[in-house]
Amino acid sequence: MNMKNNNLVIMAGGVGSRFWPMSTPECPKQFIDVLGCGRTFIQLTFDRFKGIVEPENVWVVTSAKYADIVKEQLPEVPVENILLEPCRRNTAPCIAYVSWRIKAKNPKANLVITPSDHIVMNTDEFKRVISSALSFTAETDAIVTLGMTPTRPETGYGYIQADLSTASLRNSSVFRVDSFREKPDLQTAQEYIKKKEYFWNSGIFVWSVKTIVNALRVYQPNLAEIFEGMLPVYGTDKEQETIDKRFPECENISIDYAVMEKAEEIFVMPADFGWSDLGTWGSLHTLAEKDDNDNAIIGNEVKLYETKNCIIHTSEERKVVVQGLDGYIVAEKDDTLLICKLSEEQRIKDFSAR
Amino acid sequence: MNMKNNNLVIMAGGVGSRFWPMSTPECPKQFIDVLGCGRTFIQLTFDRFKGIVEPENVWVVTSAKYADIVKEQLPEVPVENILLEPCRRNTAPCIAYVSWRIKAKNPKANLVITPSDHIVMNTDEFKRVISSALSFTAETDAIVTLGMTPTRPETGYGYIQADLSTASLRNSSVFRVDSFREKPDLQTAQEYIKKKEYFWNSGIFVWSVKTIVNALRVYQPNLAEIFEGMLPVYGTDKEQETIDKRFPECENISIDYAVMEKAEEIFVMPADFGWSDLGTWGSLHTLAEKDDNDNAIIGNEVKLYETKNCIIHTSEERKVVVQGLDGYIVAEKDDTLLICKLSEEQRIKDFSAR
Numbered sequence: 001m002n003m004k005n006n007n008l009v010i011m012a013g014g015v016g017s018r019f020w021p022m023s024t025p026e027c028p029k030q031f032i033d034v035l036g037c038g039r040t041f042i043q044l045t046f047d048r049f050k051g052i053v054e055p056e057n058v059w060v061v062t063s064a065k066y067a068d069i070v071k072e073q074l075p076e077v078p079v080e081n082i083l084l085e086p087c088r089r090n091t092a093p094c095i096a097y098v099s100w101r102i103k104a105k106n107p108k109a110n111l112v113i114t115p116s117d118h119i120v121m122n123t124d125e126f127k128r129v130i131s132s133a134l135s136f137t138a139e140t141d142a143i144v145t146l147g148m149t150p151t152r153p154e155t156g157y158g159y160i161q162a163d164l165s166t167a168s169l170r171n172s173s174v175f176r177v178d179s180f181r182e183k184p185d186l187q188t189a190q191e192y193i194k195k196k197e198y199f200w201n202s203g204i205f206v207w208s209v210k211t212i213v214n215a216l217r218v219y220q221p222n223l224a225e226i227f228e229g230m231l232p233v234y235g236t237d238k239e240q241e242t243i244d245k246r247f248p249e250c251e252n253i254s255i256d257y258a259v260m261e262k263a264e265e266i267f268v269m270p271a272d273f274g275w276s277d278l279g280t281w282g283s284l285h286t287l288a289e290k291d292d293n294d295n296a297i298i299g300n301e302v303k304l305y306e307t308k309n310c311i312i313h314t315s316e317e318r319k320v321v322v323q324g325l326d327g328y329i330v331a332e333k334d335d336t337l338l339i340c341k342l343s344e345e346q347r348i349k350d351f352s353a354r
Numbered sequence: 355m356n357m358k359n360n361n362l363v364i365m366a367g368g369v370g371s372r373f374w375p376m377s378t379p380e381c382p383k384q385f386i387d388v389l390g391c392g393r394t395f396i397q398l399t400f401d402r403f404k405g406i407v408e409p410e411n412v413w414v415v416t417s418a419k420y421a422d423i424v425k426e427q428l429p430e431v432p433v434e435n436i437l438l439e440p441c442r443r444n445t446a447p448c449i450a451y452v453s454w455r456i457k458a459k460n461p462k463a464n465l466v467i468t469p470s471d472h473i474v475m476n477t478d479e480f481k482r483v484i485s486s487a488l489s490f491t492a493e494t495d496a497i498v499t500l501g502m503t504p505t506r507p508e509t510g511y512g513y514i515q516a517d518l519s520t521a522s523l524r525n526s527s528v529f530r531v532d533s534f535r536e537k538p539d540l541q542t543a544q545e546y547i548k549k550k551e552y553f554w555n556s557g558i559f560v561w562s563v564k565t566i567v568n569a570l571r572v573y574q575p576n577l578a579e580i581f582e583g584m585l586p587v588y589g590t591d592k593e594q595e596t597i598d599k600r601f602p603e604c605e606n607i608s609i610d611y612a613v614m615e616k617a618e619e620i621f622v623m624p625a626d627f628g629w630s631d632l633g634t635w636g637s638l639h640t641l642a643e644k645d646d647n648d649n650a651i652i653g654n655e656v657k658l659y660e661t662k663n664c665i666i667h668t669s670e671e672r673k674v675v676v677q678g679l680d681g682y683i684v685a686e687k688d689d690t691l692l693i694c695k696l697s698e699e700q701r702i703k704d705f706s707a708r
Binding site: 021303317322340 | 678684
């Protein structure tokens with residue numbers, strides 16, 4: 001595998017409304033040090049690919065309003081690799097844009113597409129899996145998605161059903177996809193995890209730029225036409241102006257619907273590297289380090305009395321005293337404070353909208 | 355009554371630790387707009403005496419470190435009327451200092467002494483009672499304390515037992531004091547309020563400067579000697595330097611122990627003007643305006659869901675969302691947040707000390 005062809009695409013346009021008030025439209029969770037470890041999610045994502053992708057081959061697609069945050073948090077990424085969407089159109093237009101853009105620069109490029117706000121606990125295993133997938137797509141026209149070995153009957157993720165009888169000859173840990181499944185109810189999720197062929201859909205994709213561009217031409221000709229038509233402006237000072245005009249014309253559609261569920265040559269690579277998309281306060285509580293009373297505390301000056309099963313998330317310098325809470329989120333950022341039962345966290349999106 | 359002789363003394367040296375974090379050693383509760391009405395407690399105290407005492411006859415005794423806050427909050431008060439204690443020595447030395455200081459300026463002065471952090475709901479009735487008391491002490495050597503008609507068996511206040519058979523000839527609403535009673539237990543408090551002769555000790559005193567100076571000479575000769583000895587420096591640029599040296603020598607003693615419980619000519623004037631010393635979050639909850647779920651909310655951007663019997667105290671611009679709390683204090687100020695059961699509020703002093 002020629003590392004020079006490896007490219008990383010970080011999708012960083014989300015607004016993270018379920019993590020309000022820590023995550024706000026001005027600074028969503030991918031730009032926040034959610035775990036209190038000193039690096040934001042997008043920085044941790046970038047860090048995971050060190051040794052696999054050169055910094056000049058890292059691309060970030062995000063909303064125009066986050067351009068400055070990305071430049072500040074990822075100074076290693078060339079400014080021209082930060083692609084700015086003028087509006088939100090889900091993952092397919094995002095991936096189409098960056099794919100044509102990369103192809104214009106390097107038609108032999110080999111890509112990993114990843115969200116910017118996931119957690120990976122075992123970075124060594126992550127690197128091994130990603131390298132293996134990139135080797136595979138460097139030599140094939142395969143569309144590869146990473147499938148996470150499920151550890152619980154999670155109803156918050158989509159699932160991928162693999163055909164485990166079809167290991168690829170080139171890579172024995174890559175299998176054909178039988179079907180994609182929407183987020184299941186609990187009973188269905190429990191059935192899934194009893195079987196060996198169901199995996200969590202991580203939203204991490206690996207493919208060559210040639211493969212994804214061809215797939216988009218076949219399954220999304222309207223999208224393909226827009227980005228093909230922009231070939232003369234990629235890398236020029238007309239690019240932003242043109243994308244601002246044409247991007248809003250794109251259909252709002254996920255890459256799963258646009259390509260994955262339609263294409264034939266779809267593969268899944270099972271993996272187990274301590275992954276979480278940490279979409280909710282509850283999952284942060286599950287993952288974070290906890291004290292003896294099962295409190296996850298992010299903040300330096302937090303004192304708890306008769307308090308258990310809580311998440312306290314505040315800034316370093318903020319002094320917080322909590323007495324007598326059980327099972328609550330206490331989260332604050334800038335000028336906003338949220339106190340909410342963990343069991344009611346699905347309502348946070350509504351709270352933040354008011 | 356000659357209004358020109360009326361003087362007001364506001365004692366404003368307290369640290370208000372039970373109201374942490376709203377009240378801090380840097381800015382205790384008398385300097386805070388606790389009720390969210392646009393005026394701080396000391397400003398409300400000043401306001402209540404308009405029409406009774408001229409601003410140039412208003413005196414504030416406080417800690418040296420609060421000098422700037424007092425100047426800022428009470429610009430009407432002459433700077434030379436702000437007396438600065440170098441250390442805390444309870445109410446007797448405070449009152450002794452200001453009494454000798456006022457006597458040096460006007461030996462005919464007639465004084466009201468008041469704490470700076472009490473609440474009065476009925477200001478008209480307050481003015482009527484104070485004016486009546488001042489008329490009485492202008493013509494007599496009486497030491498008068500205001501006794502509040504109790505509305506509940508409060509165990510947080512001291513009580514005054516009046517001899518209701520001894521109405522003064524000069525003022526039919528002034529009675530001799532039979533005894534002062536410490537904060538009672540609940541059973542005792544219940545017995546007190548069944549009888550008509552028990553009143554809450556408000557800590558508001560009325561007397562002529564001549565009377566209090568004489569009383570201090572008789573009952574606290576050591577204190578009297580210190581402030582008598584300072585006669586040459588009052589109103590000069592040597593005053594602060596001298597007080598800084600001599601004030602620490604004063605015994606730490608309350609005016610109740612120092613004079614009230616020793617003197618003979620002590621009177622109580624019963625009054626009922628919606629008074630509270632608002633010493634605790636619980637009393638704030640009792641007094642403040644409440645929503646339909648018995649929540650007292652101070653703050654402009656507070657949204658509550660399934661929340662009742664709480665106090666939410668925050669700043670105007672702070673956005674707060676609370677879901678699912680019953681009977682809690684949520685209070686924040688500057689860089690500090692407190693969440694605590696109302697029933698545990700006696701521990702707040704400890705929380706703040708850490």
